[in-house]
Amino acid sequence: MNYYSLNKQAPNTSFKDAVIKGLAPDKGLYFPESITPLPKSFWDNIDNLSHTEIAFEAIKQFVSPEIPEDILKTIVTETLSFDFPVVKLNDNISTLELFHGPTMAFKDVGARFMARCLGYFNKDNTNEVTVLVATSGDTGGAVANGFLGVKGVNVVILYPSGKVSDIQEMQLTTLGQNIKALEVNGTFDDCQAMVKTAFLDEALTSQMQLTSANSINVARWLPQLFYFIFAYKQLHNQNDDIVFSVPSGNFGNVCAGMMAQQLGLPIKHFIASNNANNVVTRYLISKLYEPKPSVQTISNAMDVGAPSNFIRIQEIYKNKFEVLKENLSSYNFSDNQTKEAMLEIYNNSSYVADPHGAVGYLGCKAYLKENPNSHCVFLETAHPTKFLDVVEDVINEKQPLPEQIQSVMGRKKESVVISTYDDLKSFLLS
Ligand SMILES: Cc1ncc(COP(=O)(O)O)c(C=O)c1O
Numbered sequence: 001m002n003y004y005s006l007n008k009q010a011p012n013t014s015f016k017d018a019v020i021k022g023l024a025p026d027k028g029l030y031f032p033e034s035i036t037p038l039p040k041s042f043w044d045n046i047d048n049l050s051h052t053e054i055a056f057e058a059i060k061q062f063v064s065p066e067i068p069e070d071i072l073k074t075i076v077t078e079t080l081s082f083d084f085p086v087v088k089l090n091d092n093i094s095t096l097e098l099f100h101g102p103t104m105a106f107k108d109v110g111a112r113f114m115a116r117c118l119g120y121f122n123k124d125n126t127n128e129v130t131v132l133v134a135t136s137g138d139t140g141g142a143v144a145n146g147f148l149g150v151k152g153v154n155v156v157i158l159y160p161s162g163k164v165s166d167i168q169e170m171q172l173t174t175l176g177q178n179i180k181a182l183e184v185n186g187t188f189d190d191c192q193a194m195v196k197t198a199f200l201d202e203a204l205t206s207q208m209q210l211t212s213a214n215s216i217n218v219a220r221w222l223p224q225l226f227y228f229i230f231a232y233k234q235l236h237n238q239n240d241d242i243v244f245s246v247p248s249g250n251f252g253n254v255c256a257g258m259m260a261q262q263l264g265l266p267i268k269h270f271i272a273s274n275n276a277n278n279v280v281t282r283y284l285i286s287k288l289y290e291p292k293p294s295v296q297t298i299s300n301a302m303d304v305g306a307p308s309n310f311i312r313i314q315e316i317y318k319n320k321f322e323v324l325k326e327n328l329s330s331y332n333f334s335d336n337q338t339k340e341a342m343l344e345i346y347n348n349s350s351y352v353a354d355p356h357g358a359v360g361y362l363g364c365k366a367y368l369k370e371n372p373n374s375h376c377v378f379l380e381t382a383h384p385t386k387f388l389d390v391v392e393d394v395i396n397e398k399q400p401l402p403e404q405i406q407s408v409m410g411r412k413k414e415s416v417v418i419s420t421y422d423d424l425k426s427f428l429l430s
């Protein structure tokens with residue numbers, strides 16, 4: 001599959017090049033040249049397919065011929081070595097748990113898939129690659145874990161100082177080896193802007209091969225479409241009208257769900273559920289796309305003011321505002337509403353949701369008011385214990401720590417504080 005840049009000022013390129021470059025030379029995000037829906041027989045037979053068979057069929061067209069089929073089978077099998085259960089909360093609302101991977105966030109899927117693709121492309125270990133990542137909380141940990149010890153790959157993670165949870169910080173600052181963490185005096189948007197600037201800086205790119213492990217990178221972004229299909233498989237026999245409510249920040253996840261829809265997933269509607277960082281909610285009301293500096297919330301991983309992937313969403317719906325509105329609703333919720341929702345979910349369903357999932361739950365409730373016959377699935381994008389202080393405070397109950405969280409507790413943080421792009425550049429060149 002070839003990919004084009006959404007800025008349309010760079011040559012089309014192969015999957016391999018798109019993965020190695022991350023961002024196109026004109027600073028545009030890459031997008032596949034074509035999307036061929038999966039055959040009807042795939043959807044008719046879905047009950048008989050395993051996760052790896054579904055993922056293999058769904059991603060094949062986007063990675064061939066550069067990744068041969070036997071290698072791709074291994075990559076998806078290794079990537080998906082954990083579960084993706086749907087838990088029913090009531091007749092109209094379920095949650096898709098995406099936190100059973102090694103860092104307990106949905107990012108594990110894309111990070112593990114991308115690490116393996118890059119490892120395959122770099123198998124002869126000829127060219128060292130530096131992977132730059134901006135994180136508002138979870139991408140950093142997942143990428144650190146996914147790329148730890150991958151030969152020929154150095155990972156540099158930028159995160160906003162004081163704006164990620166304690167456990168998220170431990171996950172991204174304590175692994176050592178080929179993983180380095182930079183603590184940025186600024187917001188996630190500052191981190192993301194520095195990363196994008198680095199890609200265009202010839203003084204850097206002439207010295208090192210830089211790529212991104214954010215959802216900018218097609219190998220990080222596209223595998224996120226898998227679990228929308230896994231959820232459909234679990235629910236379609238009991239529900240005709242399934243909608244997904246996706247807690248959204250950089251909009252890579254909901255956009256991946258839309259790619260699954262393009263492959264034929266019989267889903268009519270998505271809900272992008274936001275915290276106070278609500279650029280897309282405002283856009284769907286006013287038709288004006290006005291990014292703003294991000295504000296800090298208790299669903300910190302969604303504190304994104306200028307979501308990278310919105311341009312891909314517009315591409316999917318051919319820049320037609322009315323078509324986008326048919327497919328996407330968006331609501332935003334305050335921290336107080338989020339805490340109330342966490343308590344409501346706990347009291348009504350004995351289920352402990354994290355703040356991001358709770359925003360997704362609120363999106364379901366808002367949508368169901370107008371569409372009472374739908375079944376809404378909100379994505380539980382991270383395990384509640386990653387936000388221990390908030391969760392224990394809201395439900396007033398101590399939470400047992402899963403093994404994945406215990407394993408990073410008490411480890412020594414190692415990070416370098418930076419404030420400006422020049423600091424980043426000096427770090428990379430040193
Ligand atoms: C827990 C959690 N929920 C939601 C999001 C938002 O996802 P996206 O950036 O793909 O919109 C993130 C970060 O990306 C996250 O870590």
Ligand SMILES: N[C@@H](CCOP(=O)(O)O)C(=O)O
Pocket residue numbers: 134135136137138139140213214215216249250252253301302308
């Ligand atoms: N919420 C993310 C922000 C980056 O999103 P990405 O999907 O583009 O990597 C995080 O947790 O870091």
